[in-house]
Amino acid sequence: MKGKAVIIGAGIGGLATAVRLAVKGYDTHLYDMNPEPGGKIGELLLNGCRFDTGPSLFTLPSLVDELFSLAGENPRDHFSYITLQSSCRYFYDDGSLLNAWTDRERFAAEAESVTGEPRENVIAFLDECAELYDLAANIFIFSPFYQLDNFRKPESLNVARNFRKLNAFSTMHEVIKRHFNGNRLIQLFDRYATYNGSSPYRAPGTLNVIAHLEHNLGAYFPEKGMHDIVSAVSGLARRCGVTVHYGEPVLSVLKENGRVTGIETTNGIIPAKVVVSDVDVIPFYRNLMKEERQARRQERQERSSSALIFYWVMNRRFEELDLHNIFFSSDYPGEFKALGKGEVSHDPTVYLFASSRVVESDAPAGKDNWFVMINVPYDSGQDWAKVVSQARADIIAKVSRRLCLQVAESIEAERVLDPPLIGKLTASHRGALYGSSSNSRFSAFRRHPNVKSRYQNLWFVGGSVHPGGGIPLCLASAKIACDMIPPADR
Template sequence: MYGPIGSHKQFVSHEQKTAATKIPKVNKMLNVENKSVIIIGCGVGGTALAARLASRGFTVDVYEKNEHSGGRLSLLHANGHRFDQGPSLYLMPRLFEETFDDLDENLSDHIELMQCERNYSVYFGDGDRCELSCNFAKMYNEIKRYEGESEKTLVNFMNFMKETHVHYERSIEIALKNNYEHWYNEFQLKHVPNAFRLHLWSTVYGSVKKFFNTEKMRQAFSFQTMYIGMSPYDTPALFNLLQYTEIAEGVFYPRGGFHKVIEALEKIATKKFGAKFHYNSNIKKIIVDEDNVAKGVQFDDGRKEYADIVVCNADLVYAYNNLLPETKYGRKLGKHAALTSSSISFYWGLSKQVLELDVHNVFLAKDYKASFDNVFQQQILSDDPFFYVNVPSRIDATAAPEGKDTVVLLLPVSHISANNHDCIDKWVKRARHRCIQILENRLGIKDFESLIETEIINDPRSWESKFNLWKGAILGMSHSIPQVLHYRPSIRCEQFKNLYFVGASAHPGTGVPIVLCGAKLAEQQILKDYGFIERGHDDIIIISQYLLFGLTMTALFLAIYYFFFF
């Protein structure tokens, strides 16, 4: 039913291979002259970057406020149950492999991946259920139940896969493999066709609507935006790459929990390359001198540590407003940045297995659009919510005691705002009652609450306090068009020298595989800035293209003017 898988090398295209060879391999240590790096936070971005920089010969120290690694990717344990505190869907596998390849390691030597037989069980608002799968025959048969037996159903599905494939491949090439230091890096003539191929002016739901006629299939192929903390009615269409990777590559789970990714990267960073990780080390501020150069960090106890380079893996908006000197840019982010959703997450240890639940389950609302609008527009708790349920013990028996189940229920809610900060306790109580009621009704089981023998809860306030997430937004800044590529906060801080960012709110964005790409881009940026690899002549070429285009347009205008008026 479920089992381990091998390498994903077959997914790596020529474009990715070419992009992956832009910097030297790690076995070619650079002469970094004992340059030191302090990394604040050991989430997946900070940990991956620690391994990368240590592999180059930098002296790397990572400081983490909590007693454990991983940030949102950490684990919770209670009464024999193991809970993934945050991410539970292992997607875009080749990006994980690339990180380990760059460190001269095989991912399969560190992590045992198990592929889910079904991607999801999706429960619609009327109680109907469908299964999403990476098995093409099963997926097509499921679609036919709703869309009909005609040839058009198959053609539409294939066209959907074709468009989302383009979104997936082009997004990796353009957004995840390239840094955007300057505005002109983004606005290049070669990118003009991509603006149309990526359907930047459409939404995920609007795009899906072109290929599916029934409302249920439109919902089944658009709810995935909840994993980047956005509504399908607002998310740019290119993000239906999420549906593509689930169908084309599958959904996986690391045996022992998602935290195994962090554990493997930390082990490589420390045992192989000599990086040092320090826990229970809460940083009060980043030390900046009178020339606006980051020099080190100061801890709660007053102790100071200095380094040549400072990298912040803490929440970016939080850092600008709490760790750094006040700036106009920081105030702007704190007040006006568009944020992703937060969540009320219930971690339940059940006294017995509930076999009606699959590994991944999605419960959608009767009024699909209103349920998203309540979260992202009105910022209220809906009486008819949508939510996601993960049962890791269904695929990994080590997640729960024998004969029992470990369940994580994630209910998206608004981040903390003036509309809701006084009513979160009421939200938690209402959400728990309503979600249990929906589970009982749609699964056809009675007294689900009596099965709960262990319970831990995270809400927007605990996300904020545990991990310094600004306003409790669990995925940082959103991916609206004004907050991607050049418009997203850059990896290299523009306000303070020698300071870099890696993580969900920095370029290229949120999500574990995306942040892993961000760590690689941060490595490249640091190596370029300190002259360890050549910067190349890209900027000169781009500016020359602009000048040539301007001269051509000027000559054309003059020619037309002369033709008509002389």
């Protein structure tokens, strides 16, 4: 009989784990409390428009492709994506506009003509980000770097020899400031700290590696929208023989003599040889393991920021917009200072994503589907109704001013997602998007590992554990964990 593996949570980390364990020969069962898989990668249909409700930026697509190849399938038969020409259109408050072309030379030339920054500065910074990635990625992202064996690898020696290049003792902002003369490019590259819910004024310079993904390795978008990542991988999981149990919450994990023995769901007890959690580690320890001390220990790490999102069906199409657009705050330090105090600035940076620029059917002809997001603090009991109403007014004023038109008049229908709702829908502690923040040089070392010696057959994947949040890192977590899980027949 095949060994049974149980995965709790069908977020992208859980789905990827399900595929990998099924391929490894396990009788694999995937549980989620929600009726649909995907977790934070959600979808909304409203007034004829389709919205991706969570992630919108897609990098390192090879990590998705790898799952299909592993299962002996051609990824292109089931999942397709395009390469973007521009990763983002930046609207500055001074009226200037900059397209972040994914062709480095084209971007550097445009940056020089718009901001006056010598193109060599842009290229030199991107080269440094590439060097950082080559130096650090295998050790810090794609390996269980908390394990002793990892430090014996030749790459680790290389990291030690080139430690200075990691910029671990400067903040992202300090490093970026050293490369550029003008504020506009500093702000543009500072923004990458928000890709894991952190502040550029506190996160270590090592995180400048994030800019490398979009600017050197490329920005992509699934042909059918972000949610197609979920449809494609969940379809693959089923073809690999995974049994899914959606709409079946897991109530507890069963333990005996240093091992987990299975789970209890709303339908009863399920014994298992291997248990993998894709649930945020804090509710996992608190509610499923009933280990309050462990939950509190995790809670000591600062949570990442969260998001406030308006999904607006617009009654006209706005040709000024690209797929990804940023309307920058004119006071970036002030914006992060407010976030640090658990507040929201009155001049927030607004991210506007219109998936219909790639997936035409996402909005009816002559209309637009706007996903309008600002960074907000994690939920610590703020008056969210008040925050939402103020932010809505501030966003409308800002985008209207910058586009020289009245945005409010064009909003035909609206839905809102705030931190408490993110927390409720996906069991993310305090609605944080990426688990713990990276606002300290020690964050990577404190992040929960993919396995703990206390329970030999319990594994952890997803955004709240190593190597962190975001789709590529969750996919990496599944690979790291599954590479350590023994074959099914052992």
